[in-house]
Structures are given as C-alpha cells and as structure tokens.
Amino acid sequence: MTTIKDIAKAAGVSVTTVSRGLNGYSDVSEKTREKIVRIAKELNYSPNTLARSLVMNKSKTFGLLVSGLNQSSAKDNITFGILAGINKFVGESGYDIVLFSTTSTKQREKTYTQLCKERRVDGAIIQGIRTDDPYLKEVVESDIPCVLIDIPLTTPSVGYVTTDNILGAKKAVQHLIHMGHTRIGFINGHGFAFVSQQRLIGYEEALKEATIPINQEWIGNGEFCEVAAERVALKLLEDHPEITAVFCASDLMALGVLKAARKLGMDVPNELSIVGFDDIILASYVTPSLTSIAQDTFQIGYEAAKLLLSILENEAGSHVVSLGTELKVRESTKPPRQQ
Amino acid sequence: MTTIKDIAKAAGVSVTTVSRGLNGYSDVSEKTREKIVRIAKELNYSPNTLARSLVMNKSKTFGLLVSGLNQSSAKDNITFGILAGINKFVGESGYDIVLFSTTSTKQREKTYTQLCKERRVDGAIIQGIRTDDPYLKEVVESDIPCVLIDIPLTTPSVGYVTTDNILGAKKAVQHLIHMGHTRIGFINGHGFAFVSQQRLIGYEEALKEATIPINQEWIGNGEFCEVAAERVALKLLEDHPEITAVFCASDLMALGVLKAARKLGMDVPNELSIVGFDDIILASYVTPSLTSIAQDTFQIGYEAAKLLLSILENEAGSHVVSLGTELKVRESTKPPRQQ
DNA sequence: TCAAAAAACCGAAACGTTTCGGATAACATT
DNA sequence: AATGTTATCCGAAACGTTTCGGTTTTTTGA
Numbered sequence: 046m047t048t049i050k051d052i053a054k055a056a057g058v059s060v061t062t063v064s065r066g067l068n069g070y071s072d073v074s075e076k077t078r079e080k081i082v083r084i085a086k087e088l089n090y091s092p093n094t095l096a097r098s099l100v101m102n103k104s105k106t107f108g109l110l111v112s113g114l115n116q117s118s119a120k121d122n123i124t125f126g127i128l129a130g131i132n133k134f135v136g137e138s139g140y141d142i143v144l145f146s147t148t149s150t151k152q153r154e155k156t157y158t159q160l161c162k163e164r165r166v167d168g169a170i171i172q173g174i175r176t177d178d179p180y181l182k183e184v185v186e187s188d189i190p191c192v193l194i195d196i197p198l199t200t201p202s203v204g205y206v207t208t209d210n211i212l213g214a215k216k217a218v219q220h221l222i223h224m225g226h227t228r229i230g231f232i233n234g235h236g237f238a239f240v241s242q243q244r245l246i247g248y249e250e251a252l253k254e255a256t257i258p259i260n261q262e263w264i265g266n267g268e269f270c271e272v273a274a275e276r277v278a279l280k281l282l283e284d285h286p287e288i289t290a291v292f293c294a295s296d297l298m299a300l301g302v303l304k305a306a307r308k309l310g311m312d313v314p315n316e317l318s319i320v321g322f323d324d325i326i327l328a329s330y331v332t333p334s335l336t337s338i339a340q341d342t343f344q345i346g347y348e349a350a351k352l353l354l355s356i357l358e359n360e361a362g363s364h365v366v367s368l369g370t371e372l373k374v375r376e377s378t379k380p381p382r383q384q
Numbered sequence: 385m386t387t388i389k390d391i392a393k394a395a396g397v398s399v400t401t402v403s404r405g406l407n408g409y410s411d412v413s414e415k416t417r418e419k420i421v422r423i424a425k426e427l428n429y430s431p432n433t434l435a436r437s438l439v440m441n442k443s444k445t446f447g448l449l450v451s452g453l454n455q456s457s458a459k460d461n462i463t464f465g466i467l468a469g470i471n472k473f474v475g476e477s478g479y480d481i482v483l484f485s486t487t488s489t490k491q492r493e494k495t496y497t498q499l500c501k502e503r504r505v506d507g508a509i510i511q512g513i514r515t516d517d518p519y520l521k522e523v524v525e526s527d528i529p530c531v532l533i534d535i536p537l538t539t540p541s542v543g544y545v546t547t548d549n550i551l552g553a554k555k556a557v558q559h560l561i562h563m564g565h566t567r568i569g570f571i572n573g574h575g576f577a578f579v580s581q582q583r584l585i586g587y588e589e590a591l592k593e594a595t596i597p598i599n600q601e602w603i604g605n606g607e608f609c610e611v612a613a614e615r616v617a618l619k620l621l622e623d624h625p626e627i628t629a630v631f632c633a634s635d636l637m638a639l640g641v642l643k644a645a646r647k648l649g650m651d652v653p654n655e656l657s658i659v660g661f662d663d664i665i666l667a668s669y670v671t672p673s674l675t676s677i678a679q680d681t682f683q684i685g686y687e688a689a690k691l692l693l694s695i696l697e698n699e700a701g702s703h704v705v706s707l708g709t710e711l712k713v714r715e716s717t718k719p720p721r722q723q
Numbered sequence: 724t725c726a727a728a729a730a731a732c733c734g735a736a737a738c739g740t741t742t743c744g745g746a747t748a749a750c751a752t753t
Numbered sequence: 754a755a756t757g758t759t760a761t762c763c764g765a766a767a768c769g770t771t772t773c774g775g776t777t778t779t780t781t782g783a
Contacts, residue, residue: 046501048739059763064741072761091501095443096739099434100768106482114471116682120665125464132453136485141503143445143482146475162385162430164480326459332671343455387769398733403771411731435769439738 047088055084067092098165107135107353108166109144110157110180112173120271121297121325123342127172127194130346138354140167157183168353170194175237192353194345196239197365204356204364206348208340210240213370214247217292217320217338220372222255224380226290226318229257230281232302234269234294244294244322263288267298274301282309282317289317289381296321296328296337303331303377314379324373333376340370386427394423406431437504446474446692447505449484449496449519451512459610460636460664462681466511466533469685477693479506496522507692509533514576531692533684534579536704543695543703545687547679549579552709553586556631556659556677559711561594563719565629565657568596569620571641573608573633583633583661602627606637613640621648621656628656628720635660635667635676642670642716653718663712672715679709 049067053060058077066073066081073081098104109131113124135142145160147153157180161169168190174180176196184191185200193205221229231248234241245264252259265281267274274293282288282305293299299321303313311317313333321328324339348366355362388406392399397416405412405420412420437443448470452463474481484499486492496519500508507529513519515535523530524539532544560568570587573580584603591598604620606613613632621627621644632638638660642652650656652672660667663678687705694701 049741050739060740061742061763061765062761065762068741074761077761089497091498093438093504093739094502095434095438095504096768097741098768099432099438099739099770100741102768104434109483115468116465116472119461119464119468122458122461122464125458125461126455128467129454129458132483132485133455135483141482141484143480144448144471146471146480158428159430163433165432165434326666327669330666330669389769399770400733400735400772401731404732407771413731416731432769435738436771437738438740438769439771441738 046093047090048093049090051088052081052084052090055088056081102165103167104165105140106164106166107131107140107142107350108161108164108169109142110147110160110169110171110174111144112147114144114146120327121295121323123323123325124173126342127346127349130343130348131170131350132346133343134347134350134354138350140350140354156180158187158189161187161189168192168357170349170353171196172349175235176239177237190353190356192349192356194349199364202356204352204366206345206352206366206368207239208345208368208370210243210370211247211250213322213338213340214244214292214294215251216247216370216372217322217336218248218251219255220336220374221290221292221318221320221378222251222257224290224318224378226381227255227257228260228263228285228288228290230263230265230278230285230288230291232265232267232274232278232281232291232293232298234298235266238269241294248292267293267295267301269295269298271297271301271304274298275305276301278302278305279308282306282311290378291317291319293319293321296323296325296335299335299337299377300327300331303335314377315382318378318381320378324371328373329375336375336378337373338370339373341368344368385432386429387432388429390427391420391423391429394427395420441504442506443504444479445503445505446470446479446481446689447484447500447503447508448481449486449499449508449510449513451486453483453485459666460634460662462662462664463512465681466685466688469682469687470509470689471685472682473686473689473693477689479689479693495519497526497528500526500528507531507696509688509692510535511688514574515578516576529692529695531688531695533688534577536578538703541695543691543705545684545691545705545707546578547684547707547709549582549709550586550589552661552677552679553583553631553633554590555586555709555711556661556675557587557590558594559675559713560629560631560657560659560717561590561596563629563657563717565720566594566596567599567602567624567626567628569602569604569617569624569627569630571604571606571613571617571620571630571632571637573637574605577608580633587631606632606634606640608634608637610636610640610643613637614644615640617641617644618647621645621650629717630656630658632658632660635662635664635674638674638676638716639666639670642674653716654721657717657720659717663710667712668714675714675717676712677709678712680707683707 049063053063066078170192172194188202191203195207265277306313306317321335321337324337328335328337388402392402405417509531511533527541530542534546604616606616645652645656660674660676663676667674667676
C-alpha cells in the first residue's frame with residue numbers, strides 16, 4: 046500500500062509538499078506538482094481516508110439509521126425509496142454512507158451518540174423510529190448534525206423532511222366526500238408516529254369542513270400493519286355496517302381492509318370504498334387497484350441528504366422541508382349506492 | 385470529545401493501561417480495570433474507530449457495491465432483499481457497511497480498488513454488475529477480499545453466492561411440459577449476466593430431456609426490462625402463434641409478456657401460459673397471479689456477508705454457495721387447450 | 724532473607740495524513 | 754548593497770489509538 050511518504054521519497058520532496066501538491070495548494074510549483082501527480086499515479090496511490098479523517102476531524106461520511114431494512118418491510122418499499130434517494134444525492138456530492146445496522150429495537154447495545162461518534166460521521170439521517178424512541182432524546186441533546194424523516198424537530202443542528210400529511214389525508218377524505226360518502230371510517234397507524242397524528246388531523250379537518258360529525262367509534266388503530274388492520278377492519282365493519290368508505294393511513298393497511306371486506310363478502314368498491322396512503326407499487330397492481338395518496342419517498346431521501354449537507358455547511362435557511370402529495374384515483378373508490 | 389488520554393489522566397494510569405484495560409487484556413488488575421471502565425462511562429467515552437482502524441489496519445467495515453439502488457429497480461426489490469440480508473448478518477457480527485454510491489455506470493471517477501483502498505474496507509460485496517464491467521477485472525487482480533453475487537469467480541480472496549439457476553429454469557420449463565406444453569418460448573435477459581446463460585441452459589436441458597426440439601426463433605432477449613420484454617413478446621407471439629407457453633428469466637419481464645398478451649387479446653392462462661423467475665412480491669398480486677421460480681434474495685445477501693467474513697478470517701472451505709429455488713404455481717399456467 | 728517468578732504497569736513508536744510556522748532561494752526595489 | 758517581496762519548500766507536531774519491549778512491584782518458594 047503506497048503512502049504519501051513513498052511518493053515523497055520518489056519525488057525527492059517532503060511529505061508536506063506531496064500533500065499540498067496533491068491537494069492543489071498554491072505554494073507548490075507547477076513543475077513539482079506535475080511530477081508528484083505523475084509519480085502518485087505510477088505507484089497507484091490512493092489516499093487513506095482514515096488518516097485524513099483523523100487529522101481533519103471530518104470523515105465525509107453520513108451515518109444512516111433506518112428501521113425498515115429488513116425482510117418484513119419489503120412490501121411497502123418506502124425504506125428502499127428513501128435509501129435510493131439518499132444514495133442519489135450522496136453520489137453527487139462526494140460523501141459516502143455508512144449503514145448503521147441497528148439490530149432489534151429492544152436489544153441495542155450502542156446509543157445513537159456512540160454510533161455516530163465512533164465512526165466519526167459528519168452527520169446522520171434517521172428514518173423510521175418512533176417518537177418514543179430513546180434515540181430521539183439523544184438527537185436533540187448531542188449536537189451532531191442530523192436530519193430526521195417524518196419527525197418534526199429542529200435545533201441549530203437538526204432538521205427534518207416530511208410530507209404534508211395533513212393535506213394529504215384531507216385530500217383522501219375529501220375525495221370520498223365529493224363522491225357522496227359521509228360515513229367514513231379511518232384506520233390509522235400507531236400513535237407513536239408523527240404521521241399518524243397528522244393524518245388524523247387531516248381526516249378530522251376534512252370532515253369538519255364538510256360539516257360531517259366525527260365519530261370516534263369509526264376510528265381504529267392498525268399499527269401500520271396489514272394483518273392488524275385486517276383484524277381491526279373486520280370488527281369495525283361488522284360493528285358498524287353503516288360505514289360506506291374507509292380511509293387508511295397506509296396502503297399496506299388498506300390491503301388488510303381489502304381482505305377484511307372480502308371475508309365479509311363486501312364488494313369493493315360497490316359496497317365499500319377504500320383509499321390508502323403512500324401509493325406503494327402494489328397499489329396499482331392489486332384487484333381492485335387502490336386509490337391512494339402518493340408521496341415521493343425517493344424525493345424524501347434526496348431532500349434529506351441535501352438538507353443534511355446544507356446544515357453541515359452552515360448554510361442559512363430553513364431546516365425543514367415539506368413535500369407535496371398527489372391523489373391517485375383508481376378502482377377502489379366509487380360513490381356510495383343510494384339506499 | 386473525550387479520549388483515552390483523558391481517562392488515563394483521570395485514573396492516574398498510562399494510556400497503555402487504559403487501552404489494555406478497555407480491551408480486556410489480562411495484564412491489568414481487576415481493580416484498575418473496573419476503575420478505568422467506570423471513568424470511561426462517566427466521561428461517556430467512545431473509542432475513535434478511525435484511529436483504531438488506522439493502527440490496526442482493519443476497519444470492521446464491508447464495502448457495498450450495488451447497482452440497483454435507484455428508483456427504477458423499486459419494482460423487483462431484489463436489491464432491497466439482498467441489502468436487508470447483508471444488513472442482518474452484519475448486525476450480528478459487529479461490522480458496519482459503507483455504501484459506495486457508484487454513480488452512473490458510465491461516468492465513474494474512481495476504480496473499484498480505489499474505492500476499497502481509500503475507505504480501507506476489510507472486504508467488499510458486489511451485486512448487479514455485468515460480466516463485462518471493468519470492475520470485475522480489478523476484483524481478480526486486487527487481492528481485496530470480495531464476494532460477488534451471481535458472478536462465478538473464485539480466487540483465494542474472492543468467492544460468490546448465487547442461486548441454482550439451471551435447475552430453477554429447468555423446474556419452470558418442466559412444469560410447463562408436465563402440463564402438456566411443447567411449444568414453449570423463452571424471454572431471456574441480456575447476455576452480460578451469468579444468470580441469463582444459466583437459465584438458458586436450464587431451458588434447453590428441460591426441453592432436451594423431454595425430447596422436444598429447441599427452436600431458436602422462440603427465444604428472445606428482454607434485457608431484464610418490462611417494456612423491452614413486452615415489445616419482444618409482442619413480436620414473438622405475433623410471428624409464432626403456435627407458442628402456447630412462455631418462460632421468462634424474470635418476473636418483471638413476465639409482467640411485460642402479460643401486457644403483450646393482453647394487447648393481442650390472448651387470454652392468460654387459457655391461450656398462453658406464463659412462468660416467471662424471482663417470485664417478486666408483485667407476482668402474487670397481479671391478475672392473473674404469476675407462476676414463478678422463487679429465489680430468496682434475503683438469504684443471498686445473508687450468505688454473501690457470511691461468506692465474506694469467513695474469507696476474511698481465512699477459514700478453510702468452499703468460496704461458493706449456491707442456493708435452491710422453489711416453484712410457486714399460481715394462476716398464470718394451465719394445460720394447453722386441445723386443438 | 725534472598726532469588727526467582729509472576730503480575731501489573733508504562734514509554735515510546737507506529738499508523739498516514741494535514742498544517743502551522745518557519746526557512747530558503749530568487750527576484751525586485753530602493 | 755541592503756532591504757523587502759514573493760515563490761517554494763520543509764520539519765515537526767498533531768489526530769487517537771494499539772502494541773512492543775521493558776520496568777517496577779508483588780508474590781512465591783526455598
């Protein structure tokens with residue numbers, strides 16, 4: 046493994062000059078600079094970033110803490126989209142990503158701060174942790190630059206990117222209302238997610254603005270999980286046959302509701318309309334295809350990385366970015382039958 | 385940022401003793417060891433892995449070179465599965481992953497060796513590159529421990545993991561033959577993938593063993609791409625209406641063929657049977673659901689990381705692992721109609 | 724009580740960079 | 754000729770660890 050010293054020896058100059066030459070400083074003559082570069086190439090030198098990072102105290106590395114990098118979240122590839130988006134930006138900016146493989150949420154041996162400090166990452170991006178996760182407290186306490194996804198929290202060194210979930214949910218419910226539905230159920234995710242709270246607000250606002258009373262009994266918690274949502278929906282639809290439409294806080298849960306409807310012999314969309322959230326790929330492939338609120342996970346990842354870099358470089362400007370949604374109307378929604 | 389020196393000062397011992405104490409060496413008394421550990425915790429010390437890696441000449445890091453970490457490969461989440469599998473193993477083994485964000489294949493500024501040497505990764509896992517990729521030559525030339533996915537190449541320091549694609553393809557075609565099909569088309573991926581060659585062999589072997597002649601005109605190249613496959617299938621099915629079944633080297637291409645059949649007004653499976661490869665999630669959700677050969681991408685990733693570690697630790701044993709496949713029979717295959 | 728053995732500790736070098744402060748040489752200015 | 758400027762270069766320290774070889778202290782055994 047050739048080092049800067051080898052080059053220095055071969056070129057007959059000091060290591061200082063080699064370093065400054067390779068890094069394009071002005072106080073080395075063009076002639077020796079060329080010589081240094083040539084020799085470096087001949088010995089196919091590549092700099093040791095470890096040593097460099099050690100002395101410069103920055104590593105050109107982002108730490109990534111994602112919860113969904115496991116078999117179970119293959120269906121909604123939200124995590125994948127975000128990852129890809131981050132990857133895209135990072136590829137353009139000379140940084141690299143280290144994936145912190147946080148094992149099972151319960152059995153963590155290292156704290157967030159330890160993870161970041163040990164690897165000396167310049168900043169971190171966190172996705173998919175719950176609002177009651179102990180990591181979150183560390184994020185605000187430590188001053189490690191950090192971007193959160195879907196968790197509203199800002200300090201001088203932390204920002205977040207999210208989707209406009211209130212408006213998104215509102216669009217979904219308004220779509221149902223415009224079709225003539227008034228008895229609209231809601232399967233939300235668990236309460237430890239910011240997005241759940243927002244989507245609930247959106248749901249309620251849409252109803253309020255249409256002067257439709259809110260019925261707490263029509264609201265269930267599907268834990269963002271297909272089977273849990275199916276179970277909850279089964280009970281909800283049995284107990285409340287008056288419901289003609291259900292809005293789900295995720296497409297995965299919408300799939301669960303679809304199954305529940307099928308089990309109860311209810312026809313979608315003729316007897317029950319369903320709209321989901323996320324617009325995962327499956328949404329357009331299932332039968333009936335799913336009306337959904339699309340959010341651009343790729344963009345979320347891209348913006349997160351971009352925001353992190355701007356925080357790192359102390360750029361002025363907001364530390365929050367909020368992205369839009371789009372209603373995708375498909376087969377699972379239809380006006381209710383006249384009774 | 386507290387260092388080993390701070391601890392040494394606080395504990396009244398040398399840095400040597402602190403280092404050896406924290407790392408559990410035997411020549412430090414239990415009493416001082418406890419003291420050191422206590423103080424380390426009080427100052428909430430975390431070791432600087434950069435410094436450690438620098439002197440120990442290993443980084444406890446795997447480099448990851450995946451091609452499919454982009455928006456376009458969200459549909460088949462093969463890359464995601466592999467990533468998740470790697471992540472799982474790595475989480476159990478104390479290593480971390482750095483994602484090399486290789487930008488567009490054409491415009492690479494750094495070579496494979498540079499990437500690995502700069503970050504001083506202990507080993508690398510490479511997925512999704514074509515057999516004509518220049519990186520591949522570097523892999524064999526450099527002696528960086530490396531595990532390839534779906535590229536058969538071994539040296540003392542490189543191994544690979546793959547699926548038994550010959551047998552997998554054979555199963556698919558045999559399934560069709562057993563149903564009574566004899567005029568079976570094949571949409572393969574591009575020739576720069578090892579898996580394409582293998583799946584072709586499997587296709588041919590199955591036919592040969594059933595003494596069915598191989599017709600080159602029934603074999604098309606769909607580039608592993610849905611739209612390309614649709615185009616190719618359109619022509620294939622028009623030119624050769626005698627074909628009653630098509631085997632596709634990927635589910636994505638099978639979806640393309642499905643679309644082509646739909647455009648031609650052919651009913652699947654009554655007029656045309658289709659079987660795919662990969663068993664992506666969509667396979668079981670589309671209508672008609674897709675008969676497919678399942679390969680376990682999660683397992684592939686897991687085994688790849690495991691193999692890399694064993695190579696790193698100079699364990700004896702084979703440097704190749706081959707995984708099995710499973711035929712998933714669904715709605716897209718049916719015996720041909722009697723004519 | 725003394726020597727030998729064992730246990731506990733430590734100094735300093737090393738890993739490969741960057742960078743501060745200064746040194747040398749060449750040149751221009753008075 | 755003396756001074757000031759500028760262009761090049763370099764020595765050495767620093768980053769935070771690990772580890773080699775050695776030293777000191779304690780224990781053991783006769």
